[in-house]
Amino acid sequence: MVTSGEAGVEFDDEMVIIHEKESFLIEGIRPHAVWNNADGTTTMIGITIAPE
Structure with a gap:
């Protein structure tokens, strides 16, 4: 969940931008990368x- 700023998530061959007040769900077992996609602080x- 991004509380301020903007983040990027890359997994498989996809890239998703998560904006402020948005969230994104990905299974932790899937290889992925997360980074700050804003000019300022995210x-x-x-x-x-x-897992159960």
Whole structure:
């Protein structure tokens, strides 16, 4: 979840831009990269849920 700024997420052959007040869900087992996509600071909240 991006609380301020803008983040990018790349997985497989896709790239998604997450804007302020948006969230994105990806299975942690999938290889992915996350980066700051804004000129300034981006703040995010990451939640990890352990598999059953």
